[in-house]
Amino acid sequence: MSSGVSAAHWMRGLVRSSILRLTLLLSVIFALGMAVAILLATTFGRDAVLQRVDAALVELARTVAADESPTDTPSVIIRPLSDLGTLPRPFARVAAEGGGTVDLEDDYRRSEAWRVLVARDARGTEILIALPLDDSDDALELLGGILWTTAGFVLIVTIAIGVAAGLLSQRRLIRINDTLTRLAEGDLQARTGIGRSRDDLDDLARDIDNTAAALERLVTQTRTLSASLAHDLRTPVARLRARLEKLPEGEERAAALAEAERLSGIFDTIMRVARIEAGHGTDGFESVELGDLLAELEETFGAVVEDGGKRLIAISERAGTVFADRRMLVQAMANLIQNAMVHGGPDLTLFVREQEIGVADNGEGVDPTHYADIIKPMVRLDTARESDGTGLGLALVRAVADRHGAQLSLSDNHPRGLRVALKFTKM
Numbered sequence: 001m002s003s004g005v006s007a008a009h010w011m012r013g014l015v016r017s018s019i020l021r022l023t024l025l026l027s028v029i030f031a032l033g034m035a036v037a038i039l040l041a042t043t044f045g046r047d048a049v050l051q052r053v054d055a056a057l058v059e060l061a062r063t064v065a066a067d068e069s070p071t072d073t074p075s076v077i078i079r080p081l082s083d084l085g086t087l088p089r090p091f092a093r094v095a096a097e098g099g100g101t102v103d104l105e106d107d108y109r110r111s112e113a114w115r116v117l118v119a120r121d122a123r124g125t126e127i128l129i130a131l132p133l134d135d136s137d138d139a140l141e142l143l144g145g146i147l148w149t150t151a152g153f154v155l156i157v158t159i160a161i162g163v164a165a166g167l168l169s170q171r172r173l174i175r176i177n178d179t180l181t182r183l184a185e186g187d188l189q190a191r192t193g194i195g196r197s198r199d200d201l202d203d204l205a206r207d208i209d210n211t212a213a214a215l216e217r218l219v220t221q222t223r224t225l226s227a228s229l230a231h232d233l234r235t236p237v238a239r240l241r242a243r244l245e246k247l248p249e250g251e252e253r254a255a256a257l258a259e260a261e262r263l264s265g266i267f268d269t270i271m272r273v274a275r276i277e278a279g280h281g282t283d284g285f286e287s288v289e290l291g292d293l294l295a296e297l298e299e300t301f302g303a304v305v306e307d308g309g310k311r312l313i314a315i316s317e318r319a320g321t322v323f324a325d326r327r328m329l330v331q332a333m334a335n336l337i338q339n340a341m342v343h344g345g346p347d348l349t350l351f352v353r354e355q356e357i358g359v360a361d362n363g364e365g366v367d368p369t370h371y372a373d374i375i376k377p378m379v380r381l382d383t384a385r386e387s388d389g390t391g392l393g394l395a396l397v398r399a400v401a402d403r404h405g406a407q408l409s410l411s412d413n414h415p416r417g418l419r420v421a422l423k424f425t426k427m
């Protein structure tokens with residue numbers, strides 16, 4: 001697998017990580033909560049500062065006695081209401097409203113923001129008194145900056161921790177998913193390899209490994225038993241056939257020999273299926289041109305089909321190349337052709353389309369509800385077992401498909417008949 005594909009695989013897995021999604025969701029909630037908290041803190045903080053400044057201005061106004069001349073100090077403006085002409089115009093406008101905040105475009109006495117209040121002095125005369133707010137505003141801005149910086153830092157750390165946790169969890173989930181995929185493809189030796197139990201994901205991985213080990217033992221025992229039975233029964237059947245051949249010529253002798261031949265074929269097929277299912281890896285695999293394989297199959301089986309009173313048609317459309325075991329493919333296609341000769345109509349179509357190869361017939365077809373059944377070993381739709389066949393043909397084809405990671409597709413062949421195809425993934 002290339003680094004680009006691996007990186008994309010990791011990114012898709014990370015995006016789908018439930019832990020990362022939960023972290024991002026909590027981070028968004030935290031960010032919104034912090035933003036609201038900071039905005040409320042700065043807003044209420046400014047209001048509290050202005051209230052304290054107003055209270056200080058009222059107390060300060062009571063300590064002075066303003067006359068008709070200015071009594072300003074370097075940090076305080078104290079003017080009678082009749083003497084506001086030398087002040088910037090916003091002061092008079094705010095004073096007419098009873099007080100408020102003056103925001104200037106340019107500094108006035110080194111301050112752009114002033115808190116203005118109309119209060120009574122020690123003699124009870126209404127005066128304008130104002131204090132600069134730049135220091136208070138700077139303090140509020142500093143506080144807001146500290147809060148925003150802290151919130152941003154905490155948010156970044158939270159997301160980083162979430163991403164790290166997501167990566168660690170996703171790494172194990174990918175291993176678990178890959179193991180399950182390999183098990184589904186028939187590799188019963190696949191294991192996650194996660195031994196230490198740190199959390200529930202490790203417990204899940206260990207349970208999967210234990211289940212896979214038990215499954216491997218059961219399947220191995222079943223395959224071994226089937227192959228052993230088939231192998232052990234071949235010898236008695238061979239001896240039976242040898243004795244039957246010594247009998248006098250007649251219909252009974254021919255029927256008995258045919259039945260012995262059928263039993264021998266069943267045992268051979270069981271052993272072939274067991275060998276295919278037991279295989280692992282890609283030993284013996286090569287690039288196979290499906291167009292060339294189609295021509296080879298047509299040449300090999302065309303005469304056989306004609307001898308059976310039927311016609312073989314070969315169709316190739318944009319034939320592709322697959323990575324496969326050529327002998328297994330030939331064996332699978334031979335089984336499909338044989339199956340179509342037994343159960344299909346007069347015409348058999350051998351087709352290739354891109355990475356797909358298969359056989360279609362124009363016989364009675366099969367009810368789609370039985371598709372899953374006919375690919376199982378020893379399953380035949382005629383319960384009386386009156387037709388030819390062993391019930392192992394499509395089972396062997398399925399074993400070949402599973403061995404190659406291909407899809408075995410069964411569908412109706414319009415207007416009638418059955419269409420069976422092996423669909424390979426592109427190289």
